[in-house]
Amino acid sequence: MRISLVIVLILLGAVTFFNALNLDETIGGAATNLGGCGNPECANYTINKTPKNTTNIKYSHFMENVLDIYFPPINSSSPLPAVIFIHGGGFISGDKDFINTAFKKEKNGFLKQNIIVISINYRLLNTASLNEILEEDIVAAVQYIKYNSERYNIDKDNIGIWGSSAGGGSALFLGTHDDFQDLNSDDGIKRESTSVKVIGHINSQATYDLSKWGEILEVDNSQEFDAILKQLANKNNEGIIDMLSFLDKDDPPIYIENLRENTNLNYVPLTKNIVNHHPKHGIYLYNQLIEIGINSKLVTKKNEDNADIVGFFVTHLK
Numbered sequence: 001m002r003i004s005l006v007i008v009l010i011l012l013g014a015v016t017f018f019n020a021l022n023l024d025e026t027i028g029g030a031a032t033n034l035g036g037c038g039n040p041e042c043a044n045y046t047i048n049k050t051p052k053n054t055t056n057i058k059y060s061h062f063m064e065n066v067l068d069i070y071f072p073p074i075n076s077s078s079p080l081p082a083v084i085f086i087h088g089g090g091f092i093s094g095d096k097d098f099i100n101t102a103f104k105k106e107k108n109g110f111l112k113q114n115i116i117v118i119s120i121n122y123r124l125l126n127t128a129s130l131n132e133i134l135e136e137d138i139v140a141a142v143q144y145i146k147y148n149s150e151r152y153n154i155d156k157d158n159i160g161i162w163g164s165s166a167g168g169g170s171a172l173f174l175g176t177h178d179d180f181q182d183l184n185s186d187d188g189i190k191r192e193s194t195s196v197k198v199i200g201h202i203n204s205q206a207t208y209d210l211s212k213w214g215e216i217l218e219v220d221n222s223q224e225f226d227a228i229l230k231q232l233a234n235k236n237n238e239g240i241i242d243m244l245s246f247l248d249k250d251d252p253p254i255y256i257e258n259l260r261e262n263t264n265l266n267y268v269p270l271t272k273n274i275v276n277h278h279p280k281h282g283i284y285l286y287n288q289l290i291e292i293g294i295n296s297k298l299v300t301k302k303n304e305d306n307a308d309i310v311g312f313f314v315t316h317l318k
């Protein structure tokens with residue numbers, strides 16, 4: 001009997017031990033869980049603790065709030081820098097897998113420099129407002145990554161953010177906005193800083209304040225232009241979002257790239273695509289940055305041989 005009792009106690013101890021090892025495997029529950037997203041809806045999602053490429057990691061409680069993470073082919077005992085990619089699509093389409101298609105070259109470039117690459121999905125305008133996308137989803141993704149930096153071997157003080165089109169505007173918004181950190185929150189994730197070390201702005205807009213676009217794009221009075229702006233205005237229904245108003249000399253370095261033709265919009269047929277992605281957006285932004293004294297680089301059709309977002313980021317992340 002005594003021997004049997006000892007065996008039972010040993011088995012119970014082993015079960016308790018292994019259960020303890022698995023306590024933090026699930027995202028969710030209390031915000032103190034390693035990797036917790038701080039929302040009960042996340043409870044059914046799990047993450048790998050080992051640093052290997054992982055897809056569809058839940059970073060917040062909306063269905064669309066998932067991210068993919070790609071690791072360099074090295075085993076590093078020290079935390080590595082990371083870049084967060086935000087896909088484009090005018091906030092009405094697009095997917096995080098753009099990092100494996102249109103931006104595969106940049107992704108591989110970062111990985112070769114031993115920089116972790118993260119690509120995120122976010123809600124679109126069919127389910128959220130522009131303000132909610134920027135102030136909730138994009139913010140939540142950055143804070144989640146920083147909160148789980150130890151798990152993913154990320155140097156959370158060495159993170160860059162970039163994107164194309166809507167993603168570039170989102171990166172500019174996050175990177176220049178005042179910190180969303182809430183030190184009074186009971187949620188450990190929300191207590192994380194949203195500051196980044198460097199920003200990438202590709203084929204994107206200088207501001208979502210459409211009243212400034214006539215000046216930025218140097219368009220004279222045009223009914224065609226006004227009609228396009230009216231269509232775009234429906235995306236921003238909760239107040240003006242003006243990234244230009246966020247700029248100050250303490251902002252991180254910004255890489256701007258747009259290799260499209262710098263046409264005079266007063267002499268060509270206008271489309272939403274041309275208006276949204278005209279290089280004058282980037283040129284105007286660059287001039288504002290130079291005037292304020294923010295470290296920046298502009299690449300247009302005139303100097304396209306200098307296009308190198310990876311090199312610019314490496315300079316500021318290492």
